[in-house]
Amino acid sequence: MNSKKILSIDIETVFSKDLSKCGVYSCCEDKEFHILLFAYAFDNEEVKIIDFTKNEKLPKEVLEALLDDNIIKSAFNANFERICISAYLNLYLSPKSWKCSQVHALSLGLPPSLERVGDVLCLKNKKLKSGKNLIKFFNKGNSPKDYPQKWEEFKNYCIMDVKCEREIREKLSKFPLSNEEELLYELDQEINDRGIGVDIDFVKEALICHENYKKIIKEKLYNLTKLDNVNSICQMKKFLAERNVKTDKLDKKSVEKLMKTCSEDICEILSLRKLLGKTSVRKYESIIKSVTKDERVHGLFQFYGASRTGRWSGRLVQVQNLPQNHIKNLEYTRNLVKNKEHEKLNDLHESIPEVLSQLIRTAFIPKEEHEFIVVDFSAIEARVLSWISNEKWRVEVFKTHGKIYEASASEMFNIPIKDINKDLRQKGKIAELALGYGGSVNALISMGALDMNLQEDELLPLVQRWRNANINIKNFWYDVGNAALETVAKEKTMRVGKITFEYYNNYLFIKLPSGRKLSYFNPMIKRNVYGKESLTYEGIATNRKWERIETYGPKLVENIVQGISRDILAYAMMNLKNRSFNIVMHVHDEVVVEVKKDEHTLEEICNIMTIPPPYAKDLCLKAQAYKCDFYRKE
Known part of the structure; x- marks a missing residue:
């Protein structure tokens, strides 16, 4: 005390x-x-x-x-x-x-x-x-x-x-x-x-642009349906049912499914309905509500918001899940919105809600005579997972060329990396994105494997190839799961590589290399639906209720890797602070600093970000950075 x-x-x-x-x-x-x-x-x-x-x-x-x-x-x-x-x-x-x-x-x-x-x-x-x-x-x-x-x-x-x-x-x-x-x-x-600056004029014009677009969509929908309220789900469902199109829901997924089988005229109506339902401006509205007199938004981050890993969570505008921007002429498009050139915007883009969604990032701006430097770690979780599980071939990849998708395909299919074609790289990529934490066929499908021209009968062999190529990672899942079970069952300290498991005062603690501990309250071992012994603990579930949650080795490994990644980000942020850099935003593995124009180089920031913590001197870190006059994803 x-x-x-x-x-x-x-x-x-x-x-x-x-x-x-x-x-x-x-x-x-x-x-x-x-x-x-x-x-x-x-x-x-x-x-x-x-x-x-x-x-x-x-x-x-x-x-x-x-x-x-x-x-x-x-x-x-x-x-x-x-x-x-x-x-x-x-x-x-x-x-x-x-x-x-x-x-x-x-x-x-x-x-x-x-x-x-x-x-x-x-x-x-x-x-x-x-x-x-x-x-x-x-x-x-x-x-x-x-x-x-x-x-x-x-x-x-x-x-x-x-x-x-x-x-x-x-x-x-x-x-x-x-x-x-x-x-x-x-x-x-x-x-x-400190907060982060916002271009309040741009935000207001984006909202006006959206309202004008909604009026056009509503008018088109009314002309096609003659419904009193085109926003009404009940009226729209009744309209569709009268045309032999029955559905219980009108959410995005349901509408997309219906559009695959409907006639052209119904497809047009559903397409308009989908555009009308797009919530692309909610974050703009959140900015307007939370902006202060200094034209900055404050209080965007909750420390320890993700209690299983210690990562931050978002508040108000929720910058942790901002839409990505893929518009090629981003600044030009942004200026069209800000300068009220709505007709030009409509001529250039089919979906105004999608454009506004991609422009949300650009609402954040540095103060006068300053610029943003955005710097993020490259493949931080993949690097940490390789390091903590001692998967040596992967560690070597990150110490050299860093092409993990190609290298993964090379290991999986036993083909020299120079001979990996586009198709094999795609398989390596989807496997890397989906399978690191024990995922199988469903994880590949959720990650979009079927949209990448992979056939369903290819998925299970892909899982098996990845696991065989990453035997140390696979063993680490099971070692972690078994160590957690034994720690709780026997109330004794266990160690797996660089990770320590402890049980005391009704907590299971997983001690990370930094010394920080992940905490699992009131752990118990219970039989799961498969009849196997399973670790459970009390916590906030995905439904935001306090209840008993089941966990297992690969899930604990995900917590461990994300917890270590968080510690590395935190160490980098403290290094930036100690060198008098003003951090205005951070998202997962990315930091945004506000600096005077042309006063600092990208190399300088990247060098600070990649200083390894004392407990991970052999962990190979890499960072990428870029400058911008409004926040964007490069």
Whole structure:
């Protein structure tokens, strides 16, 4: 436990904006923003509360503590408290002395909400479930004076949040975040505070362009169908049924399937319907909602958002899943949108929604007299998987020519790499993309193998060839799975190569080469549907519910590889920070820095990115970089 004095904080606020859609940075610029209640406690002292609706003021010792980097400020989702209090005090509170118990919980594979963490850890001081209704009630403008009993309940709710957060922090203190992770959280907060610039004029014109296009599509659909509401799923399904075209759904996949068998006139209607349903502008709308007065978007990243690997997840605009751009004349097309030249745009492109979708990246721009340098690791997961499993021929490929698709085909088909043709390279590529984590035929199909002119009867032999060529990777899957099972069954430490498995305090920990640990809460061994012993643990499933999840060797290897890749990215980001580079965005294996024009070279940035961490000096890293005046994918 940290020996420094700790100030635990929870606040209740009022905004006129939707916090979940606009983000705290934008909401704090709202004229209606106020802090209503400020609950706090130093160390284990009694929790006190300041009621700003009664013109109560923050005590001097609290104000001094907020400004003192030698006193730790702690909260659950500390970014919210820090930014709101900064706005209230009209000064910038650095993240340097702030600790986030939500991040600590996420690092241990626990849920992201205070209430759910309290339930999982069986706390004595649980978050009051009445709080959500009270927040809504007083956010609607209801006065505390008119509802004194409810207001007292609200104050008690705020006090209980401090007690709950403090108990979580105490319970998790036996699993402290490392100093490296604490510094990385600080960097994460600096990146969120810095934000990234947006071309607000371009964003507004993109939305106008989309609305104009929608009107044209709706008019065409109305002329073809005469439906009162061409957006209505019920009306469209009835229209189709009357023409012997029956369907339960009208989503993208269902429409595409129908179009393969329908008549030409119905195909035209379905095609228009598909265009109308394309959600290409939602990210533009998210930018408009979350942009601040400095024309930047802040708070785009959640530290430890992917709790199984420690990777970041996206917030607000969700930059982790931006559409790629394949438009050849990207800048010209972007200028057509920005300059309101819609007719030219329509003449050049069949699908305006698709164009706008591909242009979303270009909404992000550097500040004046600056440029972006975008740098990303080349095949980072493939390199890490080869290194951690000691698949020597692959390691050698990455140390030399790096052509893993060709080399993989060469190993699979026992043909010299110089003789690998386009068809064999394609097979090597799809195998590499789909099979590294135990995938089989279905993984190849999901990755688009059948669209690459591969026949279904070729897929299983392809899987077998890849596994035979990568026997060390295959063995690593099973060694990892068996080690995890034995660690939990016998509660003993196991080691597989550079990876250590530990079990204690109801957690399975997988220790990565960096020393960071992946956490699996309440692991148990159960019989699966195949009658085999299987490892399970409690966590957030794909349906976002807390439940028991089954896992196995190849899936654990995927977590390990992605966790190591995350650590390597984090090490590179810290190196960039230590050399005074301003990171404004990062996506998976890519970093975007904002620099003065022509002040830095691509080689300089790539050299920093590829400095290997001390624990992986023999891991061959490669990075590629390019400069741009708006964000794009090269």
